[in-house]
Amino acid sequence: MKLTLAATIGICLTAAFVLSAIFAPWIAPYPLDAAVGGVWEQPSAQYWLGTDTIGRDILSRLIYGGRITIFVALAASVLAFSLGSFFGFLAAVRGGMVDSILSRIVDLMMAIPSLIVALVVLSVLPLNLTVLILVMGVLDSTRVFRLSRAVAMDIAVMDYVEAAKLRGEGQAWVIFREILPNALSPLVAEFGLRFIFAVLFISTLSFLGLGVQPPLADWGGMVKENKDGLIYGRSAALMPAAAIAALAISVNLVADWVLSRTTSLKGGRGG
Amino acid sequence: MADPLLDIRNLKIEATVYPPGEKPQDITIVHGVSVSVEKGKVLGLIGESGAGKSTIGLSAMAYGRGGVRITGGEVMVNGRDILKIGAGGLRKLRGHEVTYVAQSAAASFNPAKKLMEQVIETTLRHGLASRDEAEKRAVMLFGKLGLPNPETFGDRYPHQVSGGQLQRAMTAMALCPKPDLVIFDEPTTALDVTTQIDVLAAIKEAIQDTGVAALYITHDLAVVAQVADHIMVLRHGKKVEYGDTRQIIEAPRQDYTRALVSVRSIEHEEKQPTADPVLRVENVTARYRGTAFDVLKNISVELHPGQTLAVVGESGSGKSTLARAITGLLPPSRGRITFAGRELSAEQTARSRDDLRELQMIYQMADTAMNPRHTVGTIIGRPLEFYFGLKGEEKRKRVQELLDEIEMGKGFLDRYPAELSGGQKQRVCIARSLAAKPKMIICDEVTSALDPLVADGILKLLLDLQKIENVAYLFITHDLATVRAIADSIAVMYRGEVVRYGPKSDVLAPPFDAYTDLLLSSVPEMKLGWLEEVIAGRRMESAGN
Numbered sequence: 001m002k003l004t005l006a007a008t009i010g011i012c013l014t015a016a017f018v019l020s021a022i023f024a025p026w027i028a029p030y031p032l033d034a035a036v037g038g039v040w041e042q043p044s045a046q047y048w049l050g051t052d053t054i055g056r057d058i059l060s061r062l063i064y065g066g067r068i069t070i071f072v073a074l075a076a077s078v079l080a081f082s083l084g085s086f087f088g089f090l091a092a093v094r095g096g097m098v099d100s101i102l103s104r105i106v107d108l109m110m111a112i113p114s115l116i117v118a119l120v121v122l123s124v125l126p127l128n129l130t131v132l133i134l135v136m137g138v139l140d141s142t143r144v145f146r147l148s149r150a151v152a153m154d155i156a157v158m159d160y161v162e163a164a165k166l167r168g169e170g171q172a173w174v175i176f177r178e179i180l181p182n183a184l185s186p187l188v189a190e191f192g193l194r195f196i197f198a199v200l201f202i203s204t205l206s207f208l209g210l211g212v213q214p215p216l217a218d219w220g221g222m223v224k225e226n227k228d229g230l231i232y233g234r235s236a237a238l239m240p241a242a243a244i245a246a247l248a249i250s251v252n253l254v255a256d257w258v259l260s261r262t263t264s265l266k267g268g269r270g271g
Numbered sequence: 272m273a274d275p276l277l278d279i280r281n282l283k284i285e286a287t288v289y290p291p292g293e294k295p296q297d298i299t300i301v302h303g304v305s306v307s308v309e310k311g312k313v314l315g316l317i318g319e320s321g322a323g324k325s326t327i328g329l330s331a332m333a334y335g336r337g338g339v340r341i342t343g344g345e346v347m348v349n350g351r352d353i354l355k356i357g358a359g360g361l362r363k364l365r366g367h368e369v370t371y372v373a374q375s376a377a378a379s380f381n382p383a384k385k386l387m388e389q390v391i392e393t394t395l396r397h398g399l400a401s402r403d404e405a406e407k408r409a410v411m412l413f414g415k416l417g418l419p420n421p422e423t424f425g426d427r428y429p430h431q432v433s434g435g436q437l438q439r440a441m442t443a444m445a446l447c448p449k450p451d452l453v454i455f456d457e458p459t460t461a462l463d464v465t466t467q468i469d470v471l472a473a474i475k476e477a478i479q480d481t482g483v484a485a486l487y488i489t490h491d492l493a494v495v496a497q498v499a500d501h502i503m504v505l506r507h508g509k510k511v512e513y514g515d516t517r518q519i520i521e522a523p524r525q526d527y528t529r530a531l532v533s534v535r536s537i538e539h540e541e542k543q544p545t546a547d548p549v550l551r552v553e554n555v556t557a558r559y560r561g562t563a564f565d566v567l568k569n570i571s572v573e574l575h576p577g578q579t580l581a582v583v584g585e586s587g588s589g590k591s592t593l594a595r596a597i598t599g600l601l602p603p604s605r606g607r608i609t610f611a612g613r614e615l616s617a618e619q620t621a622r623s624r625d626d627l628r629e630l631q632m633i634y635q636m637a638d639t640a641m642n643p644r645h646t647v648g649t650i651i652g653r654p655l656e657f658y659f660g661l662k663g664e665e666k667r668k669r670v671q672e673l674l675d676e677i678e679m680g681k682g683f684l685d686r687y688p689a690e691l692s693g694g695q696k697q698r699v700c701i702a703r704s705l706a707a708k709p710k711m712i713i714c715d716e717v718t719s720a721l722d723p724l725v726a727d728g729i730l731k732l733l734l735d736l737q738k739i740e741n742v743a744y745l746f747i748t749h750d751l752a753t754v755r756a757i758a759d760s761i762a763v764m765y766r767g768e769v770v771r772y773g774p775k776s777d778v779l780a781p782p783f784d785a786y787t788d789l790l791l792s793s794v795p796e797m798k799l800g801w802l803e804e805v806i807a808g809r810r811m812e813s814a815g816n
Contacts, residue, residue, distance in 0.1 A: 159640040166619065167657060168627040168706075179643035198520055 003257075010253025028060040033215050040234040052226050053153050058239050062268070065240065067218040070247075072133055072212070073198035079137025080198075081191060084144025089175045089183070091145070092152035100129070106142045114139045115204065122210045132211060137200055140174050140194060147190055153181045192255025196248045203244055219244050219253040263264075274350055275307040277452055282306070284326055284335065284508075300326055300339065304705045306486075308452065309617055313478060313485045315499030315516070317492055317531070320693075323508040328454045328488045332369050333361055351450065360542045366393035370445035374457040376437035377403075380429040387425025390444040397447050412443040415480060416473040435466035439473050446481055448627030453478075459494060463585035463749060464793040471795075472806050490530050490722060492782035493795035497802040504528050505708060514518050517799055532797060534723040535757040537730055541775045544575040547612070549710050549743050550597070555606030557596045566592045567603070568767045569604050574711065576762075577737060579744040581754040583790070584764035585649040590747045593764070594713045597745070598632060611710055628658045631704035635716035637696035647674075647699055648684040654706040673702040676739075677732060694725035698732065705736065711743040718753060730756055751794045755779070763787050 003011075020027050029048075030036050035055040036047075043050045049058040091099040109117075120134055125131045155161065156179065161180040164178050202219025205211030219240040226237035277363075284301035301323045306732050308314045316324040330341055333353045345352045347514055353364055365371075370393070371380045382391060390412075391405040406425070410632065413421035416439040429437060436457055441747045445453045457476065459467040495502060502519040504511040504527065512525045523529045550573065557567040566589050574580040582590045595601040597608055599619030608615045611629060611756045616622055634640035641650050655661040661669055667684070674683055677698040688696055697717060704712050714733070718726035734757060737744065746757055754775075761778040763771040765786045771778055783791065783812060792805050 049595075141791045159634045159636065162600070163632070163634070163640055163703075166600070166627065166632055167654060168624055169657065178642055178643075182642065 003265060004235070006253045007045055007257035010250045010257065011110050014244065017066060018070065020063050021070045024063045024067045028057075028063045030057040030060040032056075032061060032064045032217060040229050040232065040236055043235070050234070050236055052236050053229065057147035058222075058236055061217045061222060062219070062240060062243055065219050065222055066243065066247075068129075068212055068216055068218040069199060069202060069220070069244075072129060072136070072202050072218070073195055075133045076136035076198045077191060077195045079133060080140035080144050080194060081187065083137065084141035085148040085180075085183075085187060087141075088145040088148030088170070089152045089179055091149050092156050092224070093171060093174055099149075100247070102145070106145050109139070109142045114201075116265070118201075118205060119208070119210060122205070127210065127213055129212070132202070132205070136198060140201075144187075144190065144194065146186060148183060151186055155179050155182050158203065181222060189255050189259035192251050196251050196255075199244060199247060237257070272392065275347075276310045276349065277308040277486070279304070279306040279327070279330065279344065280342040280347070282327065282330055282341065284323070284330065284339055285342045286337070286339045287334075299508065301330075303344065304508070304510050305344075305504070306503060308484050308486060310451070311482045312500045313487055315495035316486060316488045316505060317495050317501040317502060318505035318511075319488065319490060319724065321507070322505040324488045324505050325456055326488075326508075328486050328504070329371075331452065331454055331486060332365050332371065332808065334365070344741060350615040355650060363397070367397045367399065367448050368450055369452045369454065370448060370450040371454045372438075372441050372445045372456065372458050376441045377429070377434060377461075379441060380437060382429050384428075386427055386432070386440050390425060390447055394448045397448060398443075405447065409443060409447055412446055413440075413475070415477055416440075416443055417469065418443075421620055425808065428807055433466070435462055435470050438462065438470050442470075442474055442477060446477060446483065448482075450483060453483055453484055454484045455489075457489050460489065460491070464751070464795075465585055465789055467494070468793045468802070468805065472802060474498065475802065477755070490796065492520070492534075492723075493797045493801075496797060496799060497795065499653055504531065520797060520799060530724055534727055537727065537734070539734065539758075540579055542759050544578065546576050548573040548609075549576045549611055550574040550605075550745070551609040552593075552597065553607045553609070555591060555593075555596055555603045557601055557603040557609065559601065566767050567582075567596060570596075570606070570769055571761050572772060574743050574745055576710065576743055577741040578759040579737070579746050579757050581746045581748060581758035581761045582764060583748060583751065583754055583761060585749055585790075588764040589716055589767040590749075590764050592767075594632070594715055594745065595745055597713065598630065601745055624658070627706045628654075628690070629710040630713070631707050631709040631711070632713045633697075633700050633704055633715065633717050635720055637693065637700050637720075638688070640700050641696065641703075643688050645692075646685050646687055650688075650699060651702045653705050653708055654703060658707055662714075669706075670702075673706055676705065676736065677702045692725075692726060693721055696723065697729055701729075701732065701736070705740065705742075708740075709742055711745065713745045713747070715747045716749070717746075719748065719750060726753070733757065751791060763790065 033056060036057050037051040037055045039051065041047055041051040041057050047057050048057070052058050052061065059095065087102055091102045117139060121135050122131070150235065158222060161174060161178050164174050198231040203216055206218050206220030207224045209224070212221055224238050229236045281303045282301055282305070283299065283303055285297050285299050287295050287297055304327060306314065306327060316328060318324045325704045326339060328337055330346055331348070333341065333346055335341055341354060341373065346354050348364065348368060353361065387406060387409060390409045391402070394400055394405045395402060409425060411423050413424045418424045418436055418439055431452055432440065442458070455474065459470050462470060470501065471494065487495055487499055499516050501513065501515050502518070503513045504525070506527055512519065512523065512528045519528060520532060523532050546765055552570055552572045555567055555570045556565050558565045570593060572580060582593060584590045592601060596603045599615065599617060599622060602617035610626065612628070615626060646668070651673055652666050655666050662684070670684065674680065679695060679698055691699065718729050730753065733744065736742065737750050748754060760774050761772070762769045765784065771784055771787045797800065
């Protein structure tokens with residue numbers, strides 16, 4: 001499958017975000033929470049993206065903040081996919097009561113808007129990164145459950161799955177060796193999308209004050225800290241917002257490409 | 272000689288393929304084939320899948336399916352080149368001068384509209400007749416095609432009539448606009464033999480009565496021999512042989528045609544039972560969950576070691592359900608199944624590993640029976656690892672031995688199913704079941720998705736393997752020619768019951784019961800005038816009754 005232009009741009013940008021997150025201490029020109037300049041300075045040669053509400057360098061905070069944002073979103077997505085796809089496959093393979101019970105639990109969770117659930121749960125539990133990741137991962141796994149159950153349903157009726165059952169294979173082999181490899185492409189594409197939703201979700205939570213807590217920085221929190229600057233015509237709040245948008249779009253481009261690859265695989269079968 | 276109605280000259284057809292990981296390539300599907308059909312004559316196009324026969328057929332309407340392009344040659348219909356008449360000209364041609372009958376009528380009709388609406392649609396669209404006239408003609412055609420209650424048949428929806436009736440309705444649809452040429456694309460391939468013969472007779476009579484010319488596309492030489500005046504044999508998009516039907520059937524010139532004519536002539540001596548039966552099915556009755564209808568009624572059959580029991584019947588007769596009952600996927604509601612001297616538990620999940628190992632199954636569609644993400648080595652190696660604990664080099668060696676046994680040789684271990692041909696896929700499935708060292712293999716229509724020559728190869732292989740491994744086959748099929756080639760004993764099934772059962776020589780010898788007689792006489796024979804003989808014979812009988 002050829003790399004399209006959009007996919008190339010997406011991959012390059014995503015890689016840039018990930019690399020700058022990993023190497024943040026070496027790349028960032030200033031420390032995370034040192035007040036190095038005046039309040040809300042405009043972008044200049046010294047402070048490329050200006051300074052924030054208490055004079056910290058925005059570029060440095062963006063780079064460190066990207067680290068937290070990407071890490072939390074990634075961890076939450078991985079958790080969501082591990083949980084969601086395992087139970088989704090299990091529901092599809094077992095069917096009957098197991099499927100009914102799992103599906104009803106998921107329906108119940110999805111019936112309540114996830115932001116409200118998250119706000120309620122996070123206001124009760126201690127606020128730290130682990131809790132944040134767990135809450136986001138579990139909430140998101142309901143969506144993954146439904147997708148992977150639907151995909152696995154189609155696969156579970158194939159003759160090769162029946163052949164494996166007739167051979168006497170256990171559940172683990174059927175799920176991980178027969179179904180998973182065939183369900184992987186749509187799941188990988190979905191992972192891209194879910195990751196973006198996780199980025200937006202953690203940003204939303206931080207903006208509302210229930211996400212990443214100071215002194216750690218994340219993009220949603222930075223928008224919150226600097227939102228008052230907008231009234232005075234300062235661009236400080238727009239920088240992290242732009243970073244969220246850029247990451248979302250670039251990951252989306254990659255996800256789209258993976259998805260188109262999946263469909264061409266399906267069409268190409270038997271040809 | 273008059274100008275031919277259809278004259279395809281030096282036709283070249285190309286398509287673009289997208290091999291994974293490579294640049295798109297143009298491949299030639301049809302290499303300069305010339306075809307001509309005169310008014311009122313029927314030309315049979317015959318060849319295996321991929322021979323380009325459907326592609327050539329559709330080119331008579333200047334149509335290329337699935338991104339196929341006509342890149343060279345001329346297609347003359349009624350003296351003009353239809354490749355040059357543009358979209359508007361084609362619109363007038365299609366569904367008026369040239370019409371088309373597709374293979375799967377069930378998939379081709381709109382389920383939400385009544386049959387009459389669809390049958391007369393093209394006629395009305397082309398403004399060839401008023402609605403009244405068109406309906407009258409449709410009713411006349413329904414009658415001619417032997418459909419029940421032709422007056423009211425058109426008021427039904429597609430799902431309310433049988434597959435054979437639907438196929439005839441589509442033929443009526445094609446004939447309704449009084450075309451000059453009809454393209455029949457495998458019209459009877461998806462039907463049971465007992466239905467096929469009626470549809471075939473109806474089509475033949477309709478062609479003769481209306482004087483329409485036809486292109487008849489099929490892979491079954493015996494079928495095309497009944498309707499065609501001339502036959503063209505195609506292979507790999509090239510003409511192999513062209514001649515009148517008698518010459519092709521009785522004196523084929525090319526080796527490939529000779530192979531097609533003599534296909535399914537495997538001789539198989541019936542073996543006498545030597546030991547206690549490996550499988551004994553006693554009074555098995557089964558129904559699907561949540562239904563009140565028994566799909567299997569009181570079935571009792573036996574299968575001896577190293578022998579083949581053929582289970583024959585049309586679709587819906589319960590033969591595949593019998594396989595599901597034996598494998599435990601559909602636990603019977605009554606009856607016992609004894610295997611290798613042990614009583615099998617009804618539920619598959621409750622069976623011992625040895626029970627599972629010694630009872631293997633091969634599926635009809637090799638495509639879906641193998642995980643597309645596993646290599647051949649994994650597919651065949653898994654039973655070795657699972658049942659015998661073979662690992663690493665030992666396993667690899669045994670897989671290679673099995674590959675040798677199915678005559679596939681080296682270089683297949685790391686291939687994926689998508690990289691194999693249809694026949695090779697089925698061979699890999701056979702190797703996978705052999706890997707378990709089974710006492711018995713259930714073969715569910717294993718050759719019906721394959722071309723006749725490839726199917727022949729698979730049957731020969733199965734017979735050879737039976738001699739070496741002394742494995743018993745329960746062979747499910749609807750094809751009586753296959754049964755003759757492979758069976759030692761036969762069970763004829765009809766509506767969930769075994770209507771005739773015994774050694775091959777007894778079952779295939781008169782006196783027959785009514786259903787077996789119908790089944791046997793419906794199998795097309797490779798000779799001219801067979802269809803007329805059978806139909807005449809049946810009319811005599813019904814007149815005599």
